[in-house]
Amino acid sequence: MNIDGNAILVIENLSMVFGGLRAIDTVSMYIKKGEIAALIGPNGAGKTTIFNCITGVYTPTEGTISISRNGTASGEKLHKIEGLKPNVINQMGLARTFQNIRLFNKMSVLENVMIGRHNSLKAGIVHAILRDSHTKEEEQRVIEESYEILKKLNLHMYVNEMACNLPYGAQRRLEIARALATDPFLLLLDEPVAGMNPQETKELEETINIIRDQEKVTILLIEHDMSLVMNVSERIYVLDYGRLIAEGSPLEIKGNSEVIKAYLGE
Amino acid sequence: MKSRTLFSELVKAMGNGLWFLILLFPLMIMKVSVVGGKALITFRWGFAPVVFIVSTILSFLWKRALMWNEHRQDKIPSETLSYKVKSVLQGYFKNPVIKKLSTLILLVFVVSFPFLFGMYHTNVMITAFIYVILALGLNIVVGLGGLLNLGYAAFFAVGAYTYGFLWKYAGPSFISAGIDTGWLFWIALPLAGIIATIFGILLSLPVLRLRGDYLAIITLAFGEIVRMVLQNSGQITGGATGISLIPRPWFFGMKLAPKQAAVYIYYIVVVLVIFTIYVVRRIEDSRVGRALEAMREDEIACQAMGIDLVRNKLITFALGAFFAGIAGVVLAAQTTYINPDSFTLWESIMVLMAIVIGGTGSIPGAIGGAMLLKLLPEYFRPLAQYRMLIYGVAMILVIIFKSDGLLPRHRKQYTFDEKLDSNASAGAGK
Amino acid sequence: MAVMEIKNISTFYGNIQALHDISISVEEGEIVTLIGANGAGKTTTLMSICGITPVRSGEIYLDGKNITKISPHKIVEMGVSQVPEGRRIFPQLTVAENLDMGAFLRNDKDGIKQDMEEVFFLFPRLAERRNQAGGTLSGGEQQMLAISRALMARPRILLLDEPSLGLAPLIVQHIFEIIKKINEERKTTIFLVEQNANMALKIAHKGYVLQNGSIKITDTAENLLSNEEVRKAYLGL
Amino acid sequence: SGGQDAGTIKIGVAGAHSGDLASYGLPSVNAAKLVVESINAKGGINGRKIELVIEDDQCKPELATNAASKLVSNNVVAVIGHICSGATKSALGIYKDSKIITISPSATNPPLTQSGEYPNFFRTIAPDDAQAKLAANFLAKTLKLKTIAVLHDKGDYGKGFAELVKQFAEAQGVTVALFEGVNPGAPDYSAVVNKIGNAKVDGVVWGGYHPEASKLVQQMKDKGMNIPFISDDGVKDNTFIEVAGKYAEGVYATGPMDTTSNPLAIQAAEEHKKKFGEEPGAFFLNAYAATLAITNAIAKAGSADYDKVSAALRSEYVDTPLGKISFDQKGDVIGFGFSVFQVKNGKYVELK
Amino acid sequence: MDYFFKLFLSGTAKGSIYALIALGYTMVYGIIQLINFAHGEVYMIGGFTALIFGGFFYTMGMSVWMVLLLSVILAVLFSAAFGFTIERIAYRPLRNKPRLSALISAIGMSMILQNFVLLAQTEKYLSYPSYLPEIAFLQPFRQYINSTQFIILIVTALIMVFLTVLIKYTRIGKAMRATAQDKDMAQLVGVNINQVISITFIIGSALAAVGGVLICSYMGQINYYIGFVAGIKAFVAAVLGGIGSIPGAVLGSFILGWTESLGTGYISSDYEDAFAFIILILILVLKPDGILGKNQKQKV
């Protein structure tokens, strides 16, 4: 594959087979540092499955997935990540949200984000039992950091609410906040505006831009809401029946007849 | 209208009474005895009206109770009596003087217990406290980790046998060297904790990817294997005969009569209970505890947050095992005699029951549940042969009318005090 | 007479009130839509109708019969079918078995078979996945299955909770066409909850706006589409 | 020591009264009740009525300590029990220091008397080694078996007996080809029965209780194995014959000497049937004898004083369903030993 | 080889005994995810009821066949009624409560039933008459398998087929599976879940009674405690085979039976259960969802 630019995620000839079904069929794609890219396609095209392969939920049948935190152009080598455990992959700097919201429902909003910060803390069992001043400081710090993250996503007014009591749109944003808390360099969003009304969708659009610009986090998103996709993304990959059928800028994709036929309609 | 519903309820209850009369007929009214290979049946007609009337009454009350129970949570909590009482009490206990005072009273009571109530009650309390340690330990695994463990008695056995072996194998050399064998207890206590922890880690390593009941059954299997090894390796473990005459703990070189020894062990176990509560509370309320909480809620999301599930589960198993090990040593010291019968599957189930009835995950719950489960049958003794029957009934009643447990968990939630905003303070929560 | 008449219902979750004195009436053959922000109580309304979250006060009538205290399966027997929020596919049943469950109360083997073919025609994707376990379908496929399952019951009244959620643009249009079609051809009464208020109001006859558990506006769909308040809050215009 | 409550003399009855071993503990409660009732009906001992304090230990050591301390705080002067050797061991520590006489109807573990640790302990049953010796002699000398299989139920009692038989039999030149424990309560023993067949032994020894024994003999006969089956007094119980039926024929068991013709035994069984409506269960007669012995000793001693009563137990003979018995210095029963029995025509017949 | 064959057959016989109990167990377990500790007690009650009615009819002078038929039918009816009642009292009020609560209720129920029978009947072992016929053509093979074992094996097979067909193909079976997976949704397609759950308990308990009669006949004895041990083994077998899978429960039972039998035959019966548990551990480590269990892994 021919990479044009500073790639931080490179997928080569990825295939995923379930029983007899080829859900992903030799897909190759890459994500450039600092961009907002989108992955679209009809239902059941394999978008979520690609996310699952990247984040270690599935081990791909064939192909490689590699990352490079600073980008290939910096001279940094690519690290293969396929087949690693989800928590290891997350620690390497990839974070995701889920198509069906998976918050820790019975924990507060603050705590959800604190869980995201888990790996930036050190205190183990012994520290927990002794609770020395260092550990106390650390706990104090994580609360403050978490609050800062909530503020960025405009969730700070809910800080002490139980996650399950939040409005739907806020829950989606909390998932993003929680993912951001793990300090990723690449954020994978699976249908971030599904179930949101147009007003909320607009707000999230802004948030996504802010995350990219201020936090310097690269974003890859899956979405069926074309207004969002076309507004925020710089590059779009289109998947159909597990195969890549198009790649390009929003304008190019909008005009691509194959994409119109398979996906966009009209 | 009202009297008519009451009437129809009564008719229904009588219907139920009839149903129970039929249902229980073969077992209650008929009685079998086998003589010369032939089953002889006698009829106890006298029971028939009793069964009918008792089940009619019970069924009527049961319906009422269930209805009341169902509508209980409809009420706004702040308007219920129990809430009002609770909040008044809480108000009192917020007062530092009262808080200190009541802790002091409790402490004085606990400390003076052996002198107030005598040896029998002290002994019973020791048994109950041993179960409190077990319940708190298992609560880490089941309540915090969300892992159903049906083989917990194995770690209890490891602890008890650590002490037993120490006595059996090192005891003679202690005696010949002229050292008081009472020292062995103090060596066994930390050693058993460590060995049980190692067992916990070793046993859980291969099985932690299992979920739910599969994990439960595999821990059950481990528990049973440990017991079988203890039972069948007679040369080493004493087999079914067990290990006897285990020394009581050393107390400044004094030989203690059973009465004094009971008091002494009582104090030891009280200190251990306090230690256990302290450790469990700290862990629950830490980074590790938070991760366990999240793991119980959603394993997949938890992993996506970079949390290593296996490591966390391992920690819970190891910690749980540690406390079981310690409790085992105390058991061996109290009974001075151990055999595999004290570590059956039933024992694991009892500890599990203690924490569920107390309130899964709740520390006061584990304490209350363990006390209840161990004290009830003791104080049900006057009920003689009806004891276990009534015990079973009590379990069901408690769990149906307090299905989240008697003292359900109120997790301390991490909160952020917005008024202080950036010079934020971490807060004690709700 | 209204086919479905909701009179002053209030629903609670434990001690939290989710619905405050709601009244809705749906005429035979109508498409009625219920719109509202997240957490307004739309799902709760649907679940209250079906008896899953029983109401604490008020009454619900179906064909003039009071169904307020009736158990859910009996209400379904009376011809009410729902596409619930979150799809609620039976995860271990195959696609075909899920559809079969939709027709649980029907006895006409041939009719069921025919309807199944029709559903597969509407959603070819499902035909391809016929023997796959429901739980492993993609999000959108599950949504198609949930809609199809409800159709399999041949309901007289169809309750839809955000049917377009997670569907590709092409399919979203398709779904609304299907809704319109079964309303016209089968004379099925439809009660539609949607985030996509724009689309919903376009096919509906009448609409209700729900806010914090209370009905705020009731009007014809046309009027609602041009209502300033609605346009701002729910149509994002 | 206790018993100062001038009104009544309290006697404890402890053992498994619930749980899986209840069937071994409850008969002793019945026995004690019957004896005490008849004594009280006659005005009690020296004018004082007897009161029973019944405590359940489920045969668990930790519950036994609680039961024991409960009895101690209730000021009992003596305890009939406990039933299982393990529970007895953990309870004895408490009784010993509180000077309470303990008479077990069923705890056969040899060290209980032989170690000399427990001067307050007596039993109306012979220790395992006595019966094991008898069984080993019988199979080696009388039956002249060359190779045997020894099975047990892994329990304290059964396995103890089995090990001793093995030891004594080997000393007499018998080969023990198979020595194994089986799971008590299992529905089926055909695998181990096959193994016995495969081992080509000419006799089987069973250490344990009758429920398993009857399954074993049934499944052995079913597979056409007609070799001698020798067991212990856990099997020398009429329930065994009831349950095993025709399969019981020919089974040997060591057990307390035949006392069926003893008028007291007949009377005790009748009393039981009258009061409880069924045949008495395991260790009933032993418990009956134990209760008679202790009440007699108290009567003879003239008070409930520990030293006097234990002296009386050791010196006085008393008529019981087991015969005229007394106790030796260690606490083992005198005047009542073991014999070998065989099931003939549905009855245990003592072999002379 | 003959020895192996004998062991294998006794393992099969033992396995079919476990299976007879495990089938009812796994059914209830599969539908409401409840480890029904009281199932073993229903099995015991089935055995007792048949003994009691059998004894009664026998003294009335009925023929052996009639006694067998009537007592089995009554045992099945009464056990089914017990199952139904137990569910109503102890499990239904806990339907939407944490799973562990229902488990505790089940343990409590098991204690109640055990002690009830202990008090109402007897603590002693009772001889269990076998009314089952000797099968003539099996006589030459008595060394390998006896008539009762053979009948148990056949009945197990029949019940397995019956349950598989019931659950896979019938309307009630479909309703059961739907109820198992999502109770609310099942109601929304018209399933009366209370009825379905009751029927599940009725069938499961009726099967337990059949097991009670057959197994007690085979053992030749009964006592109030036989249910507990049997229940645990059945639970192990059911999980080993895969939760909720009917053929899985049978296969799991046979694997337990074979392991125990061969382990006893070639190594030692001292560790009979240990072999079974080691096999269990090995299989579950390799197949975390049981032998025939479906992969429960959630799609995310």
Ligand SMILES: Nc1ncnc2c1ncn2[C@@H]1O[C@H](COP(=O)(O)OP(=O)(O)OP(=O)(O)O)[C@@H](O)[C@H]1O
């Ligand atoms: N575990 C699995 N087993 C079998 N098939 C699967 C599994 N997971 C996914 N599939 C199939 O793979 C295909 C791709 O699914 P995926 O969830 O990736 O789709 P998607 O592109 O995210 O669709 P949507 O937009 O509807 O969410 C689907 O047809 C689905 O049925």
Ligand SMILES: Nc1ncnc2c1ncn2[C@@H]1O[C@H](COP(=O)(O)OP(=O)(O)OP(=O)(O)O)[C@@H](O)[C@H]1O
């Ligand atoms: N199971 C529950 N327990 C407690 N409260 C609940 C529960 N389900 C819903 N609620 C609360 O009831 C209110 C109404 O919720 P409902 O799900 O009906 O809203 P909705 O209009 O369907 O929203 P959405 O667009 O997010 O689906 C919300 O405030 C919600 O938090």
Ligand SMILES: [Mg+2]
């Ligand atoms: Mg998807």
Ligand SMILES: [Mg+2]
């Ligand atoms: Mg909703």
